[in-house]
Every structure is written in structure tokens, then in C-alpha cells.
Amino acid sequence: MFKKEINIMVNNEHYVREVAVNRTLLEFLREDLGLTGAKEGCNEGECGACTVLVDGKPVNSCLMLAVEADGSYILTIEGLAKGDLLHPLQQAFIDEGAVQCGFCTPGMIMTAKAILDEYGNPSEKEIRKLMEGNLCRCTGYTRVIKTVKKTAEALAAK
Template identity: 60%
Template structure:
């Protein structure tokens, strides 16, 4: 069965027809061409597909697109661009928290969700917030340092 759904994605309203069973991840990647969210496990275990839904991190592989009807979505494409990176993106580069990059969009969006709720997290709080995001390359230390550094920078400018 097809449904017409409308969402605000990265600040722009999108209305599309989707099948009832289409995942939010497939909708974003295949129907809208927003390939920043990655398909890793496709079963809610790796966090590579995380996007923000009304400001909260969600595994987009585990949601149907129709469930996001009427919601605001932010993907990594809506965060910064190469000439004006978001502070979290800058901190990931500074701390070498990106290697292959597969986990990076999900890590950054989860971090953004955390910092929106808690602008001064402890290391443990960062680790807990990112516990659902797997990285096979970095060993996590640089990622945690990057998030703490970005939090400090964001507090300074706010």
C-alpha cells in the first residue's frame, strides 16, 4: 500500500509517496539521495544509520518512513558543508576521530543529540550516549575526546 508522507528534512519540506513497509533509511538514501546515513547491520545494532528525528537520535533502519510523517529530520547533509563545518565535525577532524568514515555520520548526529540536551557532558555520559554506535577503526578514544572538545567550543559561543 502507498502513502503520501510529508517531512521537514534539513529545513526543507518534502512530500513523497512511499510503500508502507519502506524503512526511513531506504527512503532517505534511495528516494531522496541522502546517502550520509549508512546501512550497516540493518537491525538496530550499529548506529551507522542514525538521524535526528525531532531532535532525538533514531536508528533509521528500524523505523518505517510512514512513522516519520509530519516529523523534522536532520541528516548529516544538513549539518555543515566543507567550507563551514559544524563544531562537532571540526572536532572530529582535529582529533583524527574519522578513519574509514562509515560510522561518522551516526556518531556526529548522536553527539549532536546529546549536546542539545546536555551541553557539558562527562566522558562517561558521552560514552553512554554513543554506546549504540559501533566503530571498527578508531578505538573510540578520539571520538570521545572530539565530542568533549566540541561541547566546550559550543558552550563558549553560546
């Protein structure tokens, strides 16, 4: 397979790597960089478990090639906390009981982060619509949506 050099920032670290042109961003993150927080649930862009932020936008990393991310800044779940200080969303997911098996959780939190960054304090209805692409089989979403809304409100009040 052809390889191409990419120049990429991931979680505030700079990488120059040769990658096969058919390698997905998800494979690159998980296998080449060992960042296994993003999960493969369907490999067809339906479940959202692989969600990472590419230049701030939520992306199903299973549908994006690593070479397409050349020159981009990637944020994964591993890069969300500042050292030991969890991002407010991470802390809220713990405190509000929005985590069960946890397989979808990294993707959920990354999508939620993108929503808060872009919309500030959206309504519950808007959050539901914006998180539609992240599937969860345990929680029924109730706690997840409440948690995102509560965090948005808390951050907006600051």
C-alpha cells in the same frame, strides 16, 4: 505494497512523497532522496551507522518506517553544515583525528549532536554511555569521545 503520502521536512527542505508503507526511513532517505550519508551497517538497530535526528532525537533510521516519520523534521549529516561552514563537531572530528575509515562517522556525529543539544556539556563518562549505540571498528572510540567532549566544552564556554 500499499503506499501512503507523507509530509516531511528533511534538512530544511519540504517534501510530500508517496512511500510504500514497508519502506524504512533509511531507505527513503538513501534511495528516494539520494541522501546517502546515513549508512546501513546491520539493519537491526545495533550499529548506529544509520543514525539521523527525528525532531531532534537520535534514531536508528533502519528501524523506523518512513510513514512513521510523517510530519517530522529530519536532520541528516548532509544538513548539518551551514553551507561551507562545518558544524563544530564536524570540524572537530577532522582536527582531532576522530575519523578513520569513516563509515560510522555520519552516525557518530549525529548522535553526538543530539547529546550536545540535550545535555550541553556532559562528562566523558556520560558521553561514553550515550554513544554506546554507535559502533566503530577503527578508532577504538578514544579519539571520538575526546573530540565530543572537547567540542562540548568549547561550545559551553561560548
